[in-house]
Amino acid sequence: MPEKILEVQNLKVCYETGRGCVKAVDDVSLTIFEGEAFCLVGETGCGKSTLALSIPRLLPPNSRVLDGRILFKGKDLLRVDDSELQRIRGKEMAIVFQNPMTSLNPAYRVGYQVAEVPVTHLGMSWDKALTSAVNQLSKVGIPDAGIRARDYPHVYSGGMKQRSMIAMMTTCKPSLLIADEPTTALDVTIQAQILKLLHSLRVEYGLTLLLITHNFGIVAEVCDRVGVMYSGKIVEVGEVTEIFDNPLHPYTRGLIECVASRRGSKARLNQIPGSLPNPLNLPSGCRFHPRCPYTTYLCMKEEPTMTEATSNHSVACHNYKAVG
Secondary structure, X not given: OOOEEEEEEEEEEEEEEOOEEEEEEEXXXXXXXXXXXXXEEOOOOOOHHHHHXXXXXXXXXXXXXXXXXXXXXXXXXXXXXXXXXXXXXOOOEXXXXXXXHHHOOOOXXXXXXXXXXXXXXXXXXXXXXXXXXXXXXXXXXXXXXXXXXXXXXXXXXHHHHHHHHHHHHHOOOOOEEEEEOOOOOOOHHHHHHHHHHHHHHHHHHOOEEEEEEOOHHHHHHHOOEEEEEEOOEEEEEEEHHHHHHOOOOHHHHHHHHOOHHHOOOOOOOOOOOOOOOOOOOOOOOOOOHHHOOXXXXXXXXXOOOOEEEEOXXXXXXXXXXXXX
């Protein structure tokens, strides 16, 4: 059995606003094992990115962690000091953000920005670090890397910028790579290339990958296990093949049926009616019940707890047997 590399336990995160405290992550628990690719899926606004940013403690100033633990290799990241956290970030854990257009500093050459990571975390000299940066840029598919390393970010295309960010975040060969919707701002051809690159780096370096996405089509390509998130809560967790073959939560089923490749070319895509609930006015009971075709009186009154339906497949739904 692989070792646990990341455990999130009963995490609660809110944002302070003029209208009150908005709970973006509400009592979330998940476990990621060493060497696996875990996908976190859900609609925009369900709390995926907040959860991702909570792990390396990169949340904005108006956020507040109300409760919970984040154990990385046994250390609670919410309670380590800033110097220890700085050592972990970039070296043992790295994050690729969803918008490559704003991730790179426009004032510095790309090669310098990639080289800064091994200089900071490995104590490498600048000469060696710049050579390493060129090699890493070449490895992630930047053509003529020795020349392009001297370019500024504005010269790069969106796909090249994202490749450069991946080069920067993997140059120290971290144990855990968090990719927060890394293909969102890219066209479909470049998306496929980036996913293939993440997979190849994962195999070569033995990375553990936490991939955040709203697209179940991406999940099928790169991940081993998947967690489905809705309105700040995890509602289903299981192996990818099990989730696709036998989705137990109505929300999971709805997301899968929204993927065009799983249906006939002329068939009309299904859609999930309604939208995410207002986090300041959440519905009683199951948060998905206003949009769910399987709603019962129990769903409206009592919040479901996570239940192990089968081995390695858990779901938070009162009526999962009817869905499956």
